[in-house]
Amino acid sequence: MWAGQQLVYRKGTAAYHQIAEYIRLQIRAGALRPGDRLPPEDELCKLFQVSRTTIRAALNELVLEGLIYRKQGRGSYVAEPKFEVAYPKLLSFTEEMAQKGLRADAKVLSLELSPASQEVAEKLNINPNDLVIVIKRLRLANDEPIGMQTVFIPQSLCPDLQNEDLSQSLYAVLANKYGIKIYAGIDTYYAGVLNSEEARLLRSTPGAPAFIVERITFTSEGKPIEYVRSCMRGDRYKITLWLKREGE
Amino acid sequence: MWAGQQLVYRKGTAAYHQIAEYIRLQIRAGALRPGDRLPPEDELCKLFQVSRTTIRAALNELVLEGLIYRKQGRGSYVAEPKFEVAYPKLLSFTEEMAQKGLRADAKVLSLELSPASQEVAEKLNINPNDLVIVIKRLRLANDEPIGMQTVFIPQSLCPDLQNEDLSQSLYAVLANKYGIKIYAGIDTYYAGVLNSEEARLLRSTPGAPAFIVERITFTSEGKPIEYVRSCMRGDRYKITLWLKREGE
DNA sequence: CAGTGGTCTAGACCACGGT
DNA sequence: CCGTGGTCTAGACCACTGG
Numbered sequence: 001m002w003a004g005q006q007l008v009y010r011k012g013t014a015a016y017h018q019i020a021e022y023i024r025l026q027i028r029a030g031a032l033r034p035g036d037r038l039p040p041e042d043e044l045c046k047l048f049q050v051s052r053t054t055i056r057a058a059l060n061e062l063v064l065e066g067l068i069y070r071k072q073g074r075g076s077y078v079a080e081p082k083f084e085v086a087y088p089k090l091l092s093f094t095e096e097m098a099q100k101g102l103r104a105d106a107k108v109l110s111l112e113l114s115p116a117s118q119e120v121a122e123k124l125n126i127n128p129n130d131l132v133i134v135i136k137r138l139r140l141a142n143d144e145p146i147g148m149q150t151v152f153i154p155q156s157l158c159p160d161l162q163n164e165d166l167s168q169s170l171y172a173v174l175a176n177k178y179g180i181k182i183y184a185g186i187d188t189y190y191a192g193v194l195n196s197e198e199a200r201l202l203r204s205t206p207g208a209p210a211f212i213v214e215r216i217t218f219t220s221e222g223k224p225i226e227y228v229r230s231c232m233r234g235d236r237y238k239i240t241l242w243l244k245r246e247g248e
Numbered sequence: 249m250w251a252g253q254q255l256v257y258r259k260g261t262a263a264y265h266q267i268a269e270y271i272r273l274q275i276r277a278g279a280l281r282p283g284d285r286l287p288p289e290d291e292l293c294k295l296f297q298v299s300r301t302t303i304r305a306a307l308n309e310l311v312l313e314g315l316i317y318r319k320q321g322r323g324s325y326v327a328e329p330k331f332e333v334a335y336p337k338l339l340s341f342t343e344e345m346a347q348k349g350l351r352a353d354a355k356v357l358s359l360e361l362s363p364a365s366q367e368v369a370e371k372l373n374i375n376p377n378d379l380v381i382v383i384k385r386l387r388l389a390n391d392e393p394i395g396m397q398t399v400f401i402p403q404s405l406c407p408d409l410q411n412e413d414l415s416q417s418l419y420a421v422l423a424n425k426y427g428i429k430i431y432a433g434i435d436t437y438y439a440g441v442l443n444s445e446e447a448r449l450l451r452s453t454p455g456a457p458a459f460i461v462e463r464i465t466f467t468s469e470g471k472p473i474e475y476v477r478s479c480m481r482g483d484r485y486k487i488t489l490w491l492k493r494e495g496e
Numbered sequence: 497c498a499g500t501g502g503t504c505t506a507g508a509c510c511a512c513g514g515t
Numbered sequence: 516c517c518g519t520g521g522t523c524t525a526g527a528c529c530a531c532t533g534g
Contacts (some may be wrong), residue, residue, distance in 0.1 A: 234439035
């Protein structure tokens, strides 16, 4: 049987945290293996010289972490290690390329202030003809053109965006200069073909496959921040996601 | 001040659940609004006629739900309602269509047993030349051809798959007949064009945009179940996902 | 300093699972 | 029936926050 009784409690940290930490280490070290039953709670009380409430607080922590599970009338058991899948994250182009070990750049093709079309107004939940900043950028990875993006963003959100350096990540500018933090977004993916202008800028040929991404991003209050339409070279761009069958 | 003192505890449910439920209702009903401070814990003890442990168990439940938050030395407060985004789920074609209100069908084009190619073996983590079942199916939504799928699945997993009805959801067959539960998967999306065979089957034209989905699915132990390559009509198929910026 | 949540004790009874 | 986790009590002291 494993020894927990020598635990000397550090001050400044709750005893139950320290007990949980101790058991966590035993599991990670392999002294407690998946399927093993933990000693009964009253025995743990004696081992760790604390009351049952404290033991239960420690075990609760481990249950929430998924490290152990309890069965009423049976005992507490070490859980099977799970095949863990992280949920996909909303990434900027810059972050996406960084993840692949590539350097992302942006070349601003145009920047203008114009009234929102019906379509853009609907996506951004503003009134038609409200002013939006429209930015067209060519996106490159290791100096190779990968796609072009058109960003629509309400002018009211970032009045002086024109004066910022837009050859970097727009998300970084929004966060650093305007304190706008993106919480989530809706992505829509579909396939299309490059038109002649896109083909020229992307150094491809008209009619070549295009991967289209439309994205609307939101703050944590659900307020739309930007609408982006990206037209990516079909032969240079793909998206890979881990998805769980049962969410949340 | 709101009244909690009339609570009559039902038997068979823990008091702290009932107290949590009561407070939850007060919040949902608007009697307690975001930012409001809850009465101190000792006052709640008197109101609900229970000990502090019980009150704290109830509040813990609400904290975990994100309905309230605590500040040591200050009090417990009703949290701001969050703009909640559910993580995307791995869906079968059938489920995906059902979500859009469409009826999905499958028409089996071919079904054969053959040794795994190097590529397929790598994706399924099996040895090259191990036998895999290869199924080609035309996928329809409301009787319209949307795409075609080629599924590779190790024969060892489902020896008699040939005898099953494959005009329905493959995931349903795997779950019901073989007890194989899909836990997660890797999806890769990119753009391409239809070749002549695909164009004929999909009643489109060669060279038209195609949305390609490659998927490998896994059990909760991380064992690969199937590898699927889907070639979807670019003009009839798109994918929409909600993504969070900071995940899990 | 007073008020609040955070931690902890010692003990009790209940509900469930298996023998 | 026994052993286990689930719930609950009454009371104590600590740690943080604000005035």
